[in-house]
Amino acid sequence: MNGAGPASLEELFALHHSLGHRHYGEGVSADDHARQCAALASADGASGELVIAALFHDAGWYLHDDHSHDDGSVDDDHAAAGARILSPLLGPEVAQPVALHVMAKRWRASIDPDYLDELSATSRATLVAQGGPLLADERARFEAHPGFGAALALRSWDDRAKASLVDTPDVEQYRSLAESIAQRFNESRARVTTGTRSPDSGQRQDGESGARETEALSRSQRASDVPHERTRHGHQSR
Template sequence: MNRPTNVAEIVALYERRGSEHYGESVSQIEHALQCAALAQAEGADDALVVAALLHDIGHLVVDVQADEGYVMGVDDDDHESIGAKVLAPIFGASVAQPVALHVTAKRYRCAVDPDYAATLSQTSTETLAAQGGPLDTEACSRFAAHPGCDDALRLRTWDDTGKMAEMDTPSLDDLRPLLDRLAAAKA
C-alpha cells in the first residue's frame, strides 16, 4: 500500500498494521485510541481529536516504506513530517499541524521543564536524542511564538499519557464518522 489518500485507506492501514507494538505497553491502535479518548475527555475540538488519533500515522507509513527496503534507526524516521504530509490533503492544517509539531513539543518541554524529561517513558527518552534532544533557547522562543504551540503541547500530553495497559476508549469504528465529517469539510 502506498501512503493513504483518504479516510478509507487510513482505516485500512490501521486495521492492517495497528496491532503492531508501539514500543511501550500498548499497540499502535491502542495508543492512537487512548490519545483520542484523552483528547475527547478534555473537550478538544474535532480536528485535535483526529490529530491525537492519527499523530503517529507516519510510523505506519514509514513501516510500509521499510517493507520496500528502507532501513530505519530508532525514531529517525521523520514520522511527524510524513504524518503531517499524509494528513494535510485529507483533513487540512488543523489536523496536520499538531501532528507536525508533536515531536518539537516534546523537545520544547524537555528544554523548559526539567521535571518533564524525568517523566518520559524509556522509549520516549531514547528517541529524544535521535530527534535532536531538547530545543535550544532560540528554537524554544520560536516554538512558543508559533500559533500551533498550544495544540501541539496538548497533543504531547496525551501522547505521553496514552500508553496505559488498560483504558476504555472508543473504537476506530466509533470515530469513523468524525473522520468522514472532517474529510468532507476539507473537500
Template structure:
C-alpha cells in the same frame, strides 16, 4: 506515501495498528486513548483527530517497509504523517501532528521535571530527535502557529499508554469522515 481516503486511514490501522511500538500498547490502542483524552478535556474536533492520527507516520512507515520500522533512528514520523494526510485532513489537524515531536523537545527544555516523566521509549526517541531545545529553538517554537495545540497533543501522547485501554479506529470513523468532507 499519501493517504487518499478515509478508508485508507482505517485500512492502515487495521493492517498495522495491532503492532506495539516500543511501548506496552499497540499503535491503535495508543491512538484511540490519546483521542479519548482529548475528548475528555472537551477539545475541539480537529484536536481529537490530531490526537488520534498523531503517530500515523509510524503506520505509513510500516506500510512502506513491508512491516519493518526501525526505532534506532529518527524516521520523522511526524512529518511523514502530516504530509501523508494532506489529501484527507485539513491543516488544523495536520499542524499539531507535524509539531508534536518539537513539543516534546520544548517541554523538556521548559517544564522542570518533564524529562523525568518520559517512558524509556520516549527518552530514547528524544535523543534521536535532537534532545531538549536550546533557547533559540524555544523562542522560534513558541512563536509558531499551532504551538499550544501541539503541546496539548504531546501531553496526551505521554498519558496515552495504558495497556488496558482498548478501543478501535472504528470508534472515530464518523468524526474522520466529517472532517474529510469539510476539505
C-alpha cells in the same frame, strides 16, 4: 494506497486496522496508543480536528515496515511524515499539530527538568534522535508559532496514552467525525479553487501555506541543527 501514503480516508482507516496490532513498544499496541490518545483529547474537550489529530498522530509510522520502539531504529521524522499523510485528507488543522508534536516534546524537555523523568524510557531515548531539548532561540520561534498550544496539548495526551488494560472507544467510533472534517476541508478547498472564498476558506488556504512553514520550522530544528553534546542518551531510536 500510493507510495506516499493512503489516498483516502478509507485507506487511512484500513491502514490503521491492518497495522494497529503492532507493538508500540511501551506495553501497548499502536492501536491502543492511538485510541487512548484520542480518548484523552476528547475527555479534555478538544476540537474535533484535534481529536482526530490525536487518533492519527503516529500515522507517519504507517509508512514503515517495522513499528517497534524497542529495536533501536532511527526516527526519520515520523511527525512530518504523518502530517504529509493527513494534510491532503483532513487539512491543516489536523496535520499541523501532528507535524509539531515532536517539537512540543523537545520544548517541554527544554523548560521542565522533571519532564524527562516523566517520559517513558523509550520516549527519553527517542528524544536524542529527535534533536534533544530546544535551544533558547528555537524555543522562542516555536512559542511564536500559531500551532504552539495545540501541539502542546497533543503532546500531553501522547505522553499519557501508554497505559495497559484501558478500555477506550474503537477507532471506528471516530470515522464519522473524520469524514465530516474531511468534507469541510474539501468544500473549503473547492471554494478556493472556484474563487468563491468564504471567510474561513482564507484561513484554511493560509493553513496550507502554514503547513509548509510548519514543516520548514520542523526541518530547521532537526537533530542535525543541535549540537551533539546536548543530547543525554547515546542510542539512535525514536
